[in-house]
Amino acid sequence: MARCSICGKRAVYISRALAKGYCKKHFLEYFDRKVRRTIRKYRMFSEKETIIVAVSGGKDSLALLHYLVKLSKRVPGWTIKALLVDEGIRGYRETTIKDFLRVAGELGVEYRIVRFRDELGYTLDEIIEIGRRKKLPYHPCSYCGVFRRYLLNKAAREMGGTVIATAHNLDDVIQTYLMNIVKNSWEKIVRLGPVSGVTGHPRFVRKVKPFYEILEKESALYAVLNNLYPKFVECPYAQQSMRWYLRKHINKLEEMYPGTKYSMLRSLLRIIQLLEDKTDKIIEGEIRSCRICGEPASHDLCRACTYRLELGIMDENGNIIRDIDTGASGNQLSR
Amino acid sequence: MTVIVRIIDTDKIWQLTGVSGKTIREILKSIGLIIEEYVISRNGEIVSEDEIVGEDDYITLYPVVSGG
Ligand SMILES: [Zn+2]
Ligand SMILES: [Zn+2]
Numbered sequence: 001m002a003r004c005s006i007c008g009k010r011a012v013y014i015s016r017a018l019a020k021g022y023c024k025k026h027f028l029e030y031f032d033r034k035v036r037r038t039i040r041k042y043r044m045f046s047e048k049e050t051i052i053v054a055v056s057g058g059k060d061s062l063a064l065l066h067y068l069v070k071l072s073k074r075v076p077g078w079t080i081k082a083l084l085v086d087e088g089i090r091g092y093r094e095t096t097i098k099d100f101l102r103v104a105g106e107l108g109v110e111y112r113i114v115r116f117r118d119e120l121g122y123t124l125d126e127i128i129e130i131g132r133r134k135k136l137p138y139h140p141c142s143y144c145g146v147f148r149r150y151l152l153n154k155a156a157r158e159m160g161g162t163v164i165a166t167a168h169n170l171d172d173v174i175q176t177y178l179m180n181i182v183k184n185s186w187e188k189i190v191r192l193g194p195v196s197g198v199t200g201h202p203r204f205v206r207k208v209k210p211f212y213e214i215l216e217k218e219s220a221l222y223a224v225l226n227n228l229y230p231k232f233v234e235c236p237y238a239q240q241s242m243r244w245y246l247r248k249h250i251n252k253l254e255e256m257y258p259g260t261k262y263s264m265l266r267s268l269l270r271i272i273q274l275l276e277d278k279t280d281k282i283i284e285g286e287i288r289s290c291r292i293c294g295e296p297a298s299h300d301l302c303r304a305c306t307y308r309l310e311l312g313i314m315d316e317n318g319n320i321i322r323d324i325d326t327g328a329s330g331n332q333l334s335r
Numbered sequence: 336m337t338v339i340v341r342i343i344d345t346d347k348i349w350q351l352t353g354v355s356g357k358t359i360r361e362i363l364k365s366i367g368l369i370i371e372e373y374v375i376s377r378n379g380e381i382v383s384e385d386e387i388v389g390e391d392d393y394i395t396l397y398p399v400v401s402g403g
Contacts, residue, residue, distance in 0.1 A: 001382075001385075001386055001387070012382065013383055014383040024381070220399035224374050224376075232342075233344070251369045252369060252371075
C-alpha cells in the first residue's frame with residue numbers, strides 16, 4: 001500500500017510532483033503549512049481585518065471558509081464573514097445554498113446572501129435568455145463573472161469588509177492563464193496574481209486568493225476529510241466553456257508529466273513579474289468611477305452597467321427595467 | 336469477485352470483474368477517468384490511487400472539478 005512519507009501510515013494522498021505520500025494527519029498539516037506560507041509570502045492579511053469569504057457552496061469555497069474560520073481563532077484582530085452570490089441558476093444553486101447554510105451554521109459564521117434577482121431584477125437564467133434573444137455576443141460565463149464580481153465587491157464593502165478572500169485554487173488560476181494566452185489578453189494575465197492589483201479606488205475592496213498554490217484535488221480532499229464535501233452538482237453552463245476543455249487537457253498533462261501544474265504557475269508568476277514595469281502600457285487608462293453606478297470602472301461605464309444597458313434591463317439613470325418577457329422556458333416560475 | 340466504482344451523487348457506476356490485484360490508478364485509467372479529477376474512497380476510507388484493489392471493493396469517487 002501507498003504510505004505516508006512522514007509516519008508510514010496508509011496514505012490518503014500522494015503527490016507525484018513532490019514524490020511524497022501523506023496520511024490524513026500529515027496531509028492536513030501539509031495543507032495548513034502551504035496555505036499559511038502563501039498568506040505570509042504575499043502579505044494577504046494584516047493583523048486587523050474584516051475578511052469577507054466569497055462562497056458559492058462548492059467544495060473549494062466551503063474549504064476556504066472552514067480553513068479561515070479555524071485560522072482566525074489564532075488571530076484576535078480578524079473577523080470572518082461569508083458572502084454568497086446567488087445568480088439564480090435553476091437546479092444548481094438551490095443545492096449549493098443548502099450545503100453552504102449547513103457549513104455556515106456548523107461554523108457559526110455571520111453571512112449574507114446577495115441575489116441577482118434582487119440586485120439586477122433578473123436571475124442569471126433570465127439574463128442569458130434575454131441576451132440570446134437580443135443576439136448579444138456573450139457566453140453565459142461572461143454575464144455570470146461580470147455580475148458576480150460586481151455584486152461581490154459592492155456587498156463586501158457594505159458588510160464592512162477590508163479584504164475579500166476567494167477560493168480560486170492553482171488549477172483555476174492556470175486555466176485562466178491559458179485561456180488568456182489564447183485570447184491574447186495580457187491585461188488579464190497581469191491581474192492574475194495572488195493579490196488583486198487594482199487599488200486606489202475608494203469603492204474597491206482588495207481581493208486575495210489564499211488557495212493560490214493549492215491544487216484542486218488538495219482542496220477537494222481537505223473538504224472530504226473535514227466533512228464539507230457538498231452534494232455534487234455541476235453548473236449547467238460549465239460544459240460549454242473553453243475552461244472545461246482546458247481543465248481536461250491540463251489534468252491529462254499532469255498525469256503524464258507530474259509537476260506540470262506547479263510549473264505553469266511558476267511561468268505565470270514569472271511573466272507577471274517581467275511585465276510589472278510595463279503594466280501601465282498593458283492596462284490602458286486609470287481606474288475611474290462608473291458614470292451610472294459609481295463603482296470602479298476602467299472606462300466611462302463599468303462592465304456591469306455596460307451589460308445591463310445592452311440587455312435593456314436598466315435605464316441610463318440606473319433604474320431596473322422590469323417585466324421583460326424571458327420566454328416560456330419556465331424561468332419566470334423560479335422567481 | 337466484483338469491484339464497483341461509482342462517482343458520488345451520479346448514476347455513473349461500473350461493475351468490474353477480474354481487476355483485483357490492480358491499482359486504483361490502473362482501473363480508473365481503463366475506464367477512461369483522469370486520476371487528477373477524483374478523490375478516492377475505498378469501502379468508506381479515503382485512499383490514494385496507488386492502492387491495490389481487493390475482491391468486492393466498493394470504490395467511491397469524489398469529483399474534484401468545481402461546479403462553480
Ligand atoms: Zn503520516
Ligand atoms: Zn456601473
